[in-house]
Amino acid sequence: MAKARKDLIKIGELANLVGVQVVTIRYYEKEGLLDKPHRAPNGYRTYSRGDVDRLRFVRHCREHGMALEDIRTLLKLREAPERDCLEVNTLVDDHIKKLEEQLASLQALKTRLVELRGKCPHSGSIAECGILRGLAGSHCRVWPAEENPAPVS
Amino acid sequence: MAKARKDLIKIGELANLVGVQVVTIRYYEKEGLLDKPHRAPNGYRTYSRGDVDRLRFVRHCREHGMALEDIRTLLKLREAPERDCLEVNTLVDDHIKKLEEQLASLQALKTRLVELRGKCPHSGSIAECGILRGLAGSHCRVWPAEENPAPVS
DNA sequence: ATAATGTCTATAGCTACTATAGAGTCAAGG
DNA sequence: CCTTGACTCTATAGTAGCTATAGACATTAT
Numbered sequence: 007m008a009k010a011r012k013d014l015i016k017i018g019e020l021a022n023l024v025g026v027q028v029v030t031i032r033y034y035e036k037e038g039l040l041d042k043p044h045r046a047p048n049g050y051r052t053y054s055r056g057d058v059d060r061l062r063f064v065r066h067c068r069e070h071g072m073a074l075e076d077i078r079t080l081l082k083l084r085e086a087p088e089r090d091c092l093e094v095n096t097l098v099d100d101h102i103k104k105l106e107e108q109l110a111s112l113q114a115l116k117t118r119l120v121e122l123r124g125k126c127p128h129s130g131s132i133a134e135c136g137i138l139r140g141l142a143g144s145h146c147r148v149w150p151a152e153e154n155p156a157p158v159s
Numbered sequence: 160m161a162k163a164r165k166d167l168i169k170i171g172e173l174a175n176l177v178g179v180q181v182v183t184i185r186y187y188e189k190e191g192l193l194d195k196p197h198r199a200p201n202g203y204r205t206y207s208r209g210d211v212d213r214l215r216f217v218r219h220c221r222e223h224g225m226a227l228e229d230i231r232t233l234l235k236l237r238e239a240p241e242r243d244c245l246e247v248n249t250l251v252d253d254h255i256k257k258l259e260e261q262l263a264s265l266q267a268l269k270t271r272l273v274e275l276r277g278k279c280p281h282s283g284s285i286a287e288c289g290i291l292r293g294l295a296g297s298h299c300r301v302w303p304a305e306e307n308p309a310p311v312s
Numbered sequence: 313a314t315a316a317t318g319t320c321t322a323t324a325g326c327t328a329c330t331a332t333a334g335a336g337t338c339a340a341g342g
Numbered sequence: 343c344c345t346t347g348a349c350t351c352t353a354t355a356g357t358a359g360c361t362a363t364a365g366a367c368a369t370t371a372t
Contacts, residue, residue: 016349016350017349017350018348018349018350027329027330028349028350029329029330029331030328030329030330032351032352033328033329033330037328048336048337048338048350048351049336049337049350049351050337050349050350050351051350051351059295062295063294063295066294066295067294068328070268070271070272070275070294071265071268073327073328074327074328075327080291080294083285083291084285084291084295086285087284087285087286088284088285088286089284089285090283090284090285091279091283091284091285091287091288091290091291094279094285094288094290094291095276095279095290098272098275098276098290099276101272102269102272102273102276105265105268105269105272106269108265109262109265109266109269112224112258112261112262112265113262115222115223115224115258116255116258116259116262118223119223119251119254119255119258120255122223122251123248123251123252123255126244126247126248130243130244132236132237132239132240132241132242132243132244132247135244135247137244137247137248137251138233138236138237138244138247141216141219141220141223141233142212142215142216142219142237169318169319170318170319171317171318171319180360180361181318181319182360182361182362183359183360183361185320185321186359186360186361190359201319201320201367201368201369202319202320202367202368203318203319203320203368204319204320221359226358226359227358227359228358
């Protein structure tokens with residue numbers, strides 16, 4: 007009949023507000039990043055201000071490249087304001103370290119590939135192509151040690 | 160009874176030679192990156208020298224961060240030695256461009272996160288933690304424009 | 313003979329979503 | 343009142359590049 011409150015919004019409005027897709031919101035709910043929302047009598051999900059904030063938090067974390075698992079942890083920590091924020095610092099430090107490793111690995115990859123690209127500056131036949139030869143040869147390894155399987159995977 | 164030739168190897172030996180897991184070889188076969196190998200009477204896959212080279216080529220490409228789709232293309236090109244190697248160059252150039260984009264995006268991410276980390280240098284209560292506040296606030300966006308959804312996904 | 317490997321197939325799981333199908337709900341226009 | 347379109351619902355499958363698991367044979371070592 008009458009809507010309970012006028013600051014309750016539907017999933018599409020929430021999606022627009024935060025800039026995510028509707029399906030993504032439902033996915034976050036399934037993954038436990040968002041609480042199960044209230045449902046209108048017709049079964050539609052209804053969200054309030056707090057839900058908007060929470061979703062925004064999740065998105066900000068994702069924009070920083072954090073894994074959903076890490077975000078779950080941060081959300082839990084956020085709900086315990088009396089606790090020490092050392093854990094937060096540690097988590098962020100670890101994430102920065104991960105980013106640094108990725109950066110170093112990508113940089114090495116690029117350097118190696120640019121070098122390889124230099125082996126075939128001009129257009130010629132594939133039989134003579136230095137790039138393919140480079141990729142075939144065992145000297146082409148990016149990583150010196152066998153036990154370091156490179157950033158594959 | 161007698162093995163056909165002694166330079167035929169089983170899948171485990173191939174895996175050891177190249178440094179990949181057995182399941183990965185079978186996966187590459189399913190994906191069409193490796194030919195369907197001969198089978199011994201007992202049904203075991205048997206590989207020869209050429210198969211080792213091909214697998215090594217695939218791995219080198221993967222170590223350079225190339226997608227299986229790109230590798231498929233390179234493998235096809237490799238089998239047409241009379242053709243112009245322009246396509247190879249283009250593919251590699253594109254891949255280098257992709258790596259550069261990834262690098263830039265990761266670098267921006269890291270810069271932003273390090274800055275955020277600086278907001279909570281000391282251990283304190285979560286309620287006051289500048290990191291969580293930063294992640295919650297809308298000023299925390301890494302990317303200025305809304306239509307640039309950041310390297311999420 | 314038995315136990316430990318190695319191989320086989322087929323299937324499910326991983327991350328963070330995205331896409332699709334099929335159905336129900338709601339507001340506006342004719 | 344009926345239809346059209348936009349929105350919502352659930353459930354399932356697909357993406358990349360593997361990895362893990364189960365259950366069944368084959369081979370090798372003790």
